[in-house]
Amino acid sequence: MRFLIFLILYALSFNIYSQDSFQYQLKGTYKMKSSDKRPIDYTLRWSENKGKITGEYSDNFFIDTAKVKGDGGDLGRNFVVELPSIKNGVKSITLLSSEVKSDRTGTSVPVSIVTRDRRGNPLTTSRANSNFVTLYSVAQKQEEKPCQEGFGALAGYCGIYEGLISEYQDKRNKCNLLFASAVKLELTEDQTLVLHLGEVNDLVNIPYHVIGRLPSNPEGTSIDVMSRSCRPLQGVNAPGDACKQLNLTGRFSIEGANRHFAGAYSIKEEGTNNLCQYTLSMDILNQ
Numbered sequence: 001m002r003f004l005i006f007l008i009l010y011a012l013s014f015n016i017y018s019q020d021s022f023q024y025q026l027k028g029t030y031k032m033k034s035s036d037k038r039p040i041d042y043t044l045r046w047s048e049n050k051g052k053i054t055g056e057y058s059d060n061f062f063i064d065t066a067k068v069k070g071d072g073g074d075l076g077r078n079f080v081v082e083l084p085s086i087k088n089g090v091k092s093i094t095l096l097s098s099e100v101k102s103d104r105t106g107t108s109v110p111v112s113i114v115t116r117d118r119r120g121n122p123l124t125t126s127r128a129n130s131n132f133v134t135l136y137s138v139a140q141k142q143e144e145k146p147c148q149e150g151f152g153a154l155a156g157y158c159g160i161y162e163g164l165i166s167e168y169q170d171k172r173n174k175c176n177l178l179f180a181s182a183v184k185l186e187l188t189e190d191q192t193l194v195l196h197l198g199e200v201n202d203l204v205n206i207p208y209h210v211i212g213r214l215p216s217n218p219e220g221t222s223i224d225v226m227s228r229s230c231r232p233l234q235g236v237n238a239p240g241d242a243c244k245q246l247n248l249t250g251r252f253s254i255e256g257a258n259r260h261f262a263g264a265y266s267i268k269e270e271g272t273n274n275l276c277q278y279t280l281s282m283d284i285l286n287q
Contacts, residue, residue, distance in 0.1 A: 022055055023047040026097065028130030030113050032061075042128075044079060044095065045135070048072050057081040062090065074099060091118040097130070105134040146189050152217035157252050158187040160200055161261050163282035168264065175267060175276030177235040180207075185261060185282055187214075193225055193248055195265065197234055207234030211248045211265070221252040223263070236267055236276070243270045250280065259284040 022045040029039045038061070046055025046068055053070035057063070063083055070079040079095040096112040113126045147158035165183045167175075177183060180197035187193055191214040198206035212227035230243040238244065250263015266277040 021047075022135055025133045025135055026095075026109065026111065026130045027133070028111060028128040030111075030126040030128035032115070032124055032126060044068065044130075046070070046079070053077065053079060055079070057093070057095075062087055062093065072099075086118060089117055089123060090115040092116045092120070100132050105132065107132045147187075150191060150216050151214070152219060153221050154187075154214065154218055154223075154252055157221075157259055157284075158189055158191075159259070159284045160196075161185045161187075161259075161282035161284050164280070165282075166279050167276075168279050169275060169277040172274050174237045174269070174274045175235060176237075177276075177278060179235060184285075185280060191216075193223075195248075209233055209246060209267075211246050222250070223252070224249045233267070238269050238274070242272075244268060245270065255283075 024046055026044040027042070029041050031039055040059050040061045042057065042059035044055065044057050046053050051072050053068065053072055055068040056065055057068045057079070058065045063081075066081050066083060068079050068081055070077060072078075076096060076098045079097075081093040081095070083091055083093070092115075094114040094116065096114070097109050100107055100109055109130050109132045111128045111130045113128060115123045117123055148155045151157065162182065162184045165177065167178060177195075177197060182196075182199050184196045184200055185193065186196060186200070193211040193214070195209040195211060196206055197208060200206065210227070210229070212225040214223065214225060224247070226245065226247045228243055228245055230241060232238075232240045233244065236244065245266075245268040247266045247268070248263060250261055253260050253262070260281075260283050262281045264277060264279050266275060268275050
């Protein structure tokens with residue numbers, strides 16, 4: 001009995017997962033002589049990205065589940081289902097539908113269904129009135145808070161930080177990051193730490209240092225990120241092909257209503273061991 005309950009719950013959870021993993025769904029019925037006049041109930045779920053369609057198809061005659069590929073545009077959508085084996089001479093199924101906007105959920109959509117043999121020749125053509133449903137919209141996904149997945153204890157901390165930067169060590173006078181009118185630290189949505197030497201905007205390219213990426217799902221708000229750069233860095237007096245070790249250590253925190261970073265950034269030239277070090281104390285912008 002317990003095993004039966006487990007199987008039922010497992011099947012339900014799998015069904016829920018399948019529906020949530022795709023954006024759209026078409027569900028309908030069509031008839032074919034080769035199906036012994038029995039109506040074929042089908043379900044098609046898919047997602048779209050830049051006009052390309054990926055999804056899954058299932059029905060009660062040809063296949064339990066099969067992958068779907070296709071294209072979408074202003075004139076409609078073209079879905080291709082490749083069956084793993086030939087059944088009644090059919091190797092693939094093509095579904096053609098008119099374009100339906102995502103906000104027209106619950107709309108009845110005419111769909112043409114063409115079965116083809118292994119050489120791609122059409123065998124039968126059927127029509128089905130199918131129900132179109134939006135499972136989730138891209139807009140809904142965009143409304144989700146960024147900087148959550150993979151950020152662990154630093155979820156919600158991405159953004160641009162500004163404040164104080166001070167030179168702590170530069171015995172050989174090899175670095176000058178303070179030439180910039182502003183120095184800002186950014187934690188990007190792909191978990192990369194970048195030091196911008198100037199005001200950050202979309203119109204002007206300013207020099208920057210890519211320090212490195214956070215480890216996936218950090219357990220604490222303290223960081224120790226290191227990378228290696230073998231290209232010229234603005235504000236660092238070193239041969240163009242000299243490799244430098246970049247290291248940012250510190251801690252993110254919440255002070256009052258602001259997210260804050262305090263730490264140290266060091267640049268060490270390999271071979272000469274020239275070391276420059278700066279201290280940072282910054283708050284996030286536009287929180």
